[in-house]
Each structure stands twice: as structure tokens, then as C-alpha cells.
Amino acid sequence: MIVGVVGAGQLARMMIPAAVQLGIELRVLAEADGMSAQLAQTAVGDYRDAATVLEFARGVDVLTFDHEHVPQDVLRAVVDAGIRVAPGPDALLFAQDKREMRRRMSELGAPQPDWAPVDSDDDLQAFLDAHGGAAILKTAKGGYDGKGVRRVTSVTDARDWIDAAVSGEGPQLLVEELVDFTRELSQQLARSIRGEIVSWPLVETVQRDSVCAEVYAPARAGAGDARKRAAEAAEIAHLIAEGVGVTGVMAVELFETADGRVVVNELAMRPHNSGHWTIEGSTTSQFEQHLRAVLDLPLGTADMVRPAAVMVNVLGGPSSGRMEDVYANALAACPDVHFHSYAKTARPGRKVGHVTAIGDDVQRVADRAGVGARFFEV
Amino acid sequence: MIVGVVGAGQLARMMIPAAVQLGIELRVLAEADGMSAQLAQTAVGDYRDAATVLEFARGVDVLTFDHEHVPQDVLRAVVDAGIRVAPGPDALLFAQDKREMRRRMSELGAPQPDWAPVDSDDDLQAFLDAHGGAAILKTAKGGYDGKGVRRVTSVTDARDWIDAAVSGEGPQLLVEELVDFTRELSQQLARSIRGEIVSWPLVETVQRDSVCAEVYAPARAGAGDARKRAAEAAEIAHLIAEGVGVTGVMAVELFETADGRVVVNELAMRPHNSGHWTIEGSTTSQFEQHLRAVLDLPLGTADMVRPAAVMVNVLGGPSSGRMEDVYANALAACPDVHFHSYAKTARPGRKVGHVTAIGDDVQRVADRAGVGARFFEV
Numbered sequence: 001m002i003v004g005v006v007g008a009g010q011l012a013r014m015m016i017p018a019a020v021q022l023g024i025e026l027r028v029l030a031e032a033d034g035m036s037a038q039l040a041q042t043a044v045g046d047y048r049d050a051a052t053v054l055e056f057a058r059g060v061d062v063l064t065f066d067h068e069h070v071p072q073d074v075l076r077a078v079v080d081a082g083i084r085v086a087p088g089p090d091a092l093l094f095a096q097d098k099r100e101m102r103r104r105m106s107e108l109g110a111p112q113p114d115w116a117p118v119d120s121d122d123d124l125q126a127f128l129d130a131h132g133g134a135a136i137l138k139t140a141k142g143g144y145d146g147k148g149v150r151r152v153t154s155v156t157d158a159r160d161w162i163d164a165a166v167s168g169e170g171p172q173l174l175v176e177e178l179v180d181f182t183r184e185l186s187q188q189l190a191r192s193i194r195g196e197i198v199s200w201p202l203v204e205t206v207q208r209d210s211v212c213a214e215v216y217a218p219a220r221a222g223a224g225d226a227r228k229r230a231a232e233a234a235e236i237a238h239l240i241a242e243g244v245g246v247t248g249v250m251a252v253e254l255f256e257t258a259d260g261r262v263v264v265n266e267l268a269m270r271p272h273n274s275g276h277w278t279i280e281g282s283t284t285s286q287f288e289q290h291l292r293a294v295l296d297l298p299l300g301t302a303d304m305v306r307p308a309a310v311m312v313n314v315l316g317g318p319s320s321g322r323m324e325d326v327y328a329n330a331l332a333a334c335p336d337v338h339f340h341s342y343a344k345t346a347r348p349g350r351k352v353g354h355v356t357a358i359g360d361d362v363q364r365v366a367d368r369a370g371v372g373a374r375f376f377e378v
Numbered sequence: 379m380i381v382g383v384v385g386a387g388q389l390a391r392m393m394i395p396a397a398v399q400l401g402i403e404l405r406v407l408a409e410a411d412g413m414s415a416q417l418a419q420t421a422v423g424d425y426r427d428a429a430t431v432l433e434f435a436r437g438v439d440v441l442t443f444d445h446e447h448v449p450q451d452v453l454r455a456v457v458d459a460g461i462r463v464a465p466g467p468d469a470l471l472f473a474q475d476k477r478e479m480r481r482r483m484s485e486l487g488a489p490q491p492d493w494a495p496v497d498s499d500d501d502l503q504a505f506l507d508a509h510g511g512a513a514i515l516k517t518a519k520g521g522y523d524g525k526g527v528r529r530v531t532s533v534t535d536a537r538d539w540i541d542a543a544v545s546g547e548g549p550q551l552l553v554e555e556l557v558d559f560t561r562e563l564s565q566q567l568a569r570s571i572r573g574e575i576v577s578w579p580l581v582e583t584v585q586r587d588s589v590c591a592e593v594y595a596p597a598r599a600g601a602g603d604a605r606k607r608a609a610e611a612a613e614i615a616h617l618i619a620e621g622v623g624v625t626g627v628m629a630v631e632l633f634e635t636a637d638g639r640v641v642v643n644e645l646a647m648r649p650h651n652s653g654h655w656t657i658e659g660s661t662t663s664q665f666e667q668h669l670r671a672v673l674d675l676p677l678g679t680a681d682m683v684r685p686a687a688v689m690v691n692v693l694g695g696p697s698s699g700r701m702e703d704v705y706a707n708a709l710a711a712c713p714d715v716h717f718h719s720y721a722k723t724a725r726p727g728r729k730v731g732h733v734t735a736i737g738d739d740v741q742r743v744a745d746r747a748g749v750g751a752r753f754f755e756v
Contacts (some may be wrong), residue, residue, distance in 0.1 A: 001702050017395030020417060021657075023702050023719025023731070039398060039417060279399075283714050298710035305683055305736075324379050324401050332676035336661050341401025353401070358683075 001295055002027060004057050005037070006047045007066025010342040010351065011271045011287075012037035014279070018288035024295070028066075029056045036342045037066070050077040057083045064248060064294045065270050068095045086193060086247040086294035087269045094244045095269040099140040099174045105264055108243040110236055112264040113255075118173040121155045121162060127175045128153070134178055137161065139171040146210025151178070179263060181255035185219050185229075186274035187237040188251045190289040193296035197241055198289070200282060200302045202230045205253070205274050208315075211349065212273045214369075216362065217281055217309040224260040233262055240267065249290040251275065273313070273351070278302075280338050281309030281358045308362040312373035314353040317346030323353045323376050330375035337372035352376075379673055380405060382435050383415070384425050385444025388720040388729065389649045389665075390415035392657070396666035402673070406444075407434045414720045415444070428455040435461045442626055442672045443648050446473045464571060464625040464672035465647045472622045473647040477518040477552045483642055486621040488614055490642040491633075496551040499533045499540060505553045506531070515539065518550040524588025529556070557641060559633035563597050563607075564652035565615040566629045568667040571674035575619055576667070578660060578680045580608040583631070583652050586693075589727065590651045592747075594740065595659055595687040602638040611640055618645065627668040629653065651691070651729075656680075658716050659687030659736045686740040690751035692731040695724030701731045701754050708753035715750035730754075 001024045005012045008030035016039055019026040027042040029052075035041065045052035047070050054077060057063045062084040075089035087095075094101040102115045116127045118137065128135055137158050139148035148171075152158050164170025184207060189199040204219035205212050218230070237252040244267075251272035253265040275286035284292075284300030292299050318326050323341040330339065334355075341353040353376065357369040379402045383390045386408035394417055397404040405420040407430075413419070423430035425448050432455060435441045440462040453467035465473075472479040480493045494505045496515065506513055515536050517526035526549075530536050542548025562585060567577040582597035583590050596608070615630045622645075629650035631643040653664035662670075662678030670677055696704050701719040708717065712733075719731040731754065735747040 013398060016398050016417075020391060020394050021716075021718050022705075023700065023721040025721075026417075039394075039404075292709065297705055298713065300709070301714040303714075322401065327400075327675050331670065331678070335676065336679040336681075338399075340399050343401040343403075 001025065002060045003291055003294065004029065004060035004063045005040075005066055006053065006056070006063065006070055007031070008035035008037040008041055009066050010036045010344075012040070012066040013342060014271065014276070014340075015287045015291060016040050017279075018285060018291055022288065022291065024291055027056070027060060029053065036344060038343075048074060050074045053078060054081055054083075057081070062086050062294045064290070065092075068092060068269060072096070084193075084294075087250075088245070088247065091244045091246040092269055095267050097140050097172075098138055098143070098266075099172055101267055102174060102176075104244060105240070108239055110240055110243075110264050111261060113179050114177040116175050118158075118162065118165070118175050120166070124152070124155050124158055124162065124173075124175055128155075131177050136176045136178060138174050138176065140174055141171040149210070179255045179265075180258045181263075182258050183222065183256050184265070185233060185254040185256055185262060186215070186251050186272070187233040187254060188249065188272060188275045188278075188286060189234075189237050189241055190249045190286070190293040190299055190302075191241045191246050192293040192299055193247050195242075196293075196299050197238060198284075198299040198302045199234045199237060200275065200278060200286070201304060202233045203274055203277070209349070211313070211315060211351075213313055213315065214366075215274050215277055215311040216366065217277045217304065217311075220362065222256065229256070229260075229262060236262065236264065240264070248293045249275070249286050276340070276354050277309040277311040277356050277358075279340075280356050281305055306358040307360050308365045309356060309358045310362065310366040310369040311354055311356045312369045313351055314355065314373055314376045315351060316348050316377065317344070317350065317352035318376050319346070321346065326375050330372060333375070334368060334372040337368055339372065379403065380438045381669055381672065382407065382438035382441045383418075383444055384431065384434070384441065384448055385409070386413035386415040386419055387444050388414045388722075390418070390444040391720060392649065392654070392718075393665045393669060394418050395657075396663060396669055400666065400669065402669055405434070405438060407431065414722060416721075426452060428452045431456060432459055432461075435459070440464050440672045442668070443470075446470060446647060450474070462571075462672075465628075466623070466625065469622045469624040470647055473645050475518050475550075476516055476521070476644075477550055479645055480552060480554075482622060483618070486617055488618055488621075488642050489639060491557050492555040494553050496536075496540065496553050497543070502530070502533050502536055502540065502551075502553055506533075509555050512556055514554045514556060516552050516554065517548070518552055520549055527588070557633045558636045559641075560636050561600065561634050562643065563611060563632040563634055563640060564593070564629050564650070565611040565632060566627060566650060566653045566656075566664060567612075567615050567619055568627045568664070568671040568677055568680075569619045569624050570671040570677055571625050573620075574671075574677050575616060576662075576677040576680045577612045577615060578653065578656060578664070579682060580611045581652055581655070587727070589691070589693060589729075591691055591693065592744070593652050593655055593689040594744065595655045595682065595689075598740065600634065607634070607638075607640060614640065614642065618642070626672045627653070627664050654718070654732050655687040655689040655734050655736075657718075658734050659683055684736040685738050686743045687734060687736045688740065688744040688747040689732055689734045690747045691729055692733065692751055692754045693729060694726050694755065695722070695728065695730035696754050697724070699724065704753050708750060711753070712746060712750040715746055717750065
């Protein structure tokens, strides 16, 4: 069994242990030498080039992804060559293009913010007029970790993006209502090629400066009926997974609103930062489950090993060098915490690793993970 | 941080996930192409050749092992070159030479069977006369999985081995009393270079045809006071670890006698089959702990994630091909069991993988692991 992964970041890196365990051969197409998943690296090249990707994909049982940026024409060339791609281009489109995603969510009846495509000043003005004069403008493509998202109260605020979109030099735009949300949640599941679906518990993600900082599994109680909310989130994710035909792991990022509803924020069709806790915290990690799903193997149980798991991202890393340079102190202070280094050089704000703790009491678990992560702060 | 591993079998293979997680670079010296740990393979060569091992060890922070067969003169050449070796040659000697091991256990006062070196017919006859006419003859070197061990009742039974030993063509010999044991146990610990020691719970190993077939963690109750026995085993292993100065993971294989004592059977100074359950069953796996210990990093907690873990070896594998070929059935039947394939071709009796289950009730856990493993039987 051979899985080819386009991209060699930490997500591909974290597939390595699962592949080693199951005896699956992993091949990685890296953008450059020395990337996070370099241990499994077998090729270096441009994922936007169909010939490069086709050459890499030759001989694999399935092609999958560390990121969602492979262009549709490249994906379709691989499919046309008779190579299995998971998730396929038809599904991946909805993780690549936010306008297409919002359109599809509307068709499926998934709860989401009011939204509209923006192709002109008038489109934006009309939306602002109808929504109290403020809204969230997004680029349909290329956004992540807060990039490609802007709060606007006038067409002037959007001048550069609209001009770029109209001229075709920038990505298309959409506008969404400001959601009065109290916190962010994430519902992850895996769907295999034959259509088996297994969901992890609903988790809570805490963002800092628009970047995921902490994940609580399961989501803390919050306001209202937690069990009802968990069931609703799982149902929404299930609806979407079948509606878009995703194969592999998918994360549905959700806003929880002040009035107790959940609405779809974004989709990710690959292992996701909100699921790193599953490595130690769930019977089947998101990385193993992704490999099973894209190889069309039966999926594993996604229950929790212990009642609580908390993951804290290491953002930036120590002021000089790598996480490993301060292991002596961190490991001594936290002998029951799990440290993950992506073998990246520290840089302000860069995700260079994460720390996970599991146990019975969520607050104690959070404290342990937090202490562990703080050793690596700049 | 770079760890060099001599040997590329499943033990080196299972170090890969731990190394990936911690951001440690693993380099492996394989005996041949295509071995179990080939993902991390950086060199192929003969571990009995000092120049080969020295060349491989250049630039690593520490050299460690997948097996105990590297000759003492090669180990000493590496140490003399200023490269850290863990475990060091002085400790490893006691895992390489059973006569040296028995001598050292006697000096340390560790409980063990009566024994004697055998360099002549008279040595063996005298031991047989003193021990009721039957005993276990062993080669001092080269034995594993029941090889190099023979039950004898006369010098005639030992003719070939004694002749070979006396002529210098075969390994030296020792003889041990027949121990009336009820079961076998294994006490594992890790000792770091600075001398920190952390012990896993005492486990029970079930052998079939002299090969480890199943491991129960913790050891089932058995006769007598289980807590007292666990404490005694941990104390013995601690005494030995400090007495031989081991660095890295060590397993002390023990016999439990009909009269309720434990006596030392063998030592292993590397990750060990009796510790594979730690991958899912303990907060720190033996593979991660070994890397921490040989790099002189602080050790992790070795407690159990759930009250029970059972590991079942896959011996032989499916009648044709690899474990992966029957995954479709096995994974579907056992969604909460952990499958490990060493990516080896099946061969009668060969360890090609293992299966682990964890949970609250030891018998249910054992049943689940057993069902999982049976899918791969020839």
C-alpha cells in the first residue's frame, strides 16, 4: 500500500508515524528540501505543475494532500490518468473556493452566516446596507490563519481587493455577515471511499490573533445543552461530508452564536490543527484515520482514550533554535505531557510544534499542557 | 539531535514514530536493503566491521542499537573515537555474554537459578550430579528465541556443543538449574545517562515454542501477593540497572517459581518485545523513552493510560503476502484495536507485526487483541 502526499509540512510529517505503524509506504512531494516531512520525502517539485504531480503520483495507490492548494486542472489531470485522488477534485473545490463552499452549504441547508458573492462595489454596498453597515469580506481563495479576511464598513475599505478582483489580478470575493459568536468549535470526521463515516467528539478551538492556539476535547460545556449541540454539529458535518463527497479527514469549523446556534465557518479537507489531540487522545488518530479513509480501509474507533485532552500550539518557538534546544527543562517539568516538534526553525508566529496532555479533569489537563507549551515561548 | 541506530529491524522501525514526534533525527545502519526500518535508513553495511560503524557514527549525538550483536572491539573503537554509545560496551557485555551476566548477577546478589560455567565434560557432569541429573545448557553468546538453549541429562546430550566450545569453534557454555516456574514476567525500565531511572509496571509474557506470543500489562494477579511481587521485580531491575550501568531501555526477563519467588532469566538492553504494549498503553512508550534516555533527556512518566493492555505477536503472518493484505477484514472486525505491521514478508514463525488493545478489563482487552491477531494467522 503506497500513499502519495502532496506537500511536506507538519501534516504530512504527522502521517509518518501512522504509516510506519500500519506498514503503509508514504511518499511525499515537497516544495523544497528540508521540509517538515523530509523523512518520507521522495520528490521535490512544484505542485502547480501537472507533469510534476503526475510523475510523483505514478505507482501510488492513492494521492492525498498536506494542503488544499493543488490547482483543479492538476487534480483533474491526475484523475484522468487513472490515479485515485482523495479527496477528489469535486470535493476539494469546496475547501479551495469559499464562494463555491457557501453556495454548496446553501444548497445543502447547512446553517451558515448570510453571505453574498462580491463582483462589484454595488454588491458589497447592498450587503452592507442590508446588514447594519458592517461585514466580513473574504477572498474566495488563498486565505488561511486570518489572511484573506477583512472587516469592512464601506466600499472604500475594500477598494484594493475589489479592484484586484475586477481586473482579474486578485482572487474573487465574498462577503459574510458579522456573526456574534461566543466561541469557535470544530467537528472532525473521516469518510472513506466506500462512504463509511466516523466522527470524533466536537472540540473547542481557542484562537489568538486568528491562529488556533488551544484545542479542548471534548468542547467545554458552554451555554445551553452540550449534548444537543454535539449531536447537531455531528449531524451538520455528516450532511456536508456526504453532500460534497469528501474522502479522507474533514474538519468543519463552526461558530457558536450568542443565541446558542452553530453555523459553518470554514471547511478543511485534510488532517487539521483542531485534531492534533487525537494522536494521544483518541483510539484512532486523525492521521491514521486519514490514511485508512483514502486507502478505503475500514475506519477505526474515534472515541477518547481518557475523558479530556487539551492541545496547545507552540507558536514562534524559542527565541533561538528549535524546540529541542529547551527540551531539558520542558521534559523535566512535564513528564506526563506529549511534546511534538515539527523540526522547524523558530520564527515569530510560526507553528513549530504542539503539546498535548490527556487525563480525567479538563482544567488540570489544560494546565499541564499550558505549562508544557510555555517553555517554548519566545 | 541525531541518534544513530545499528540495526534496522522492527525495533529500529518503531523508534521512527517517537523520533518524528520529538523532532529527533534518526539514522539507521542496516545490514541490507529493504529492512523493516528502511524509512530511516541512511547506510547499509556490516556492523561487525569497525570502519563501517565508525563511518556511520560520525556526526551522531549518540549511537544505540536495534540488537545486541555488535562486537565489543567495534563498540570500543567507537567509544575511543569520542562518540557516545548507549548502552556502553561495559553494560552491553552482560546482554551479549550469558556467563558474564550470571557472574555479575551473583556479585550483585540478584536472585537467579544455580548456574556454572561449562568448559569440560567434568564441569557439566558435576552440575548434573548436584542438581538431580537434569539441567539447562546454554551457549554464552548468540542465543535468542529459544536458540542456544538445550535441556540435557547427560554429557552425551551436550557432546557437539562441548566439543565446539573446547576447540574454540563454538561459543562458550554455561549450565543452569531447571527452574520449576509457573510463568514468565518481564520488568522494564529506562536509565538515562545521568542515572535517572523510570520503571514500567511488571508485565507477564506468555511464550509459545520459546517465542513471546502475548504480553499482559500489568502482570495478572497470579499466586501470592501481586503488589509485593511487583515491588520486588522493580527493585531487582533497579539493582541490575545501576549494577551494570545500563543506559537506555532494559528488560529483565524473570521466572516466577512455584514457591512464589522471581529469579532472573535474561537481560535485554534495548527496546524489547515485552514492551510493545507501551506504544498505546503507557504515557511514554519504550521507544520514546529509549531515545530520551540515550540522549540524556529527562524521562517521561511510565504509568498506564488505561488499567489494562494486552499485546499479541503476529507470528508467521498470512499465508501469502503481508499483514496489509488482510487489513480489510481485520480492521473491520476490530475498530478499537491497534495493528502494527513491520512491513516484512510472511514466513513461518517470523515476527511480522503485533496487535495491542487497551481498556479497563484485562480479559476483554485480551479477547479483543486475540481476535485482531488471529486474522493474520497462516
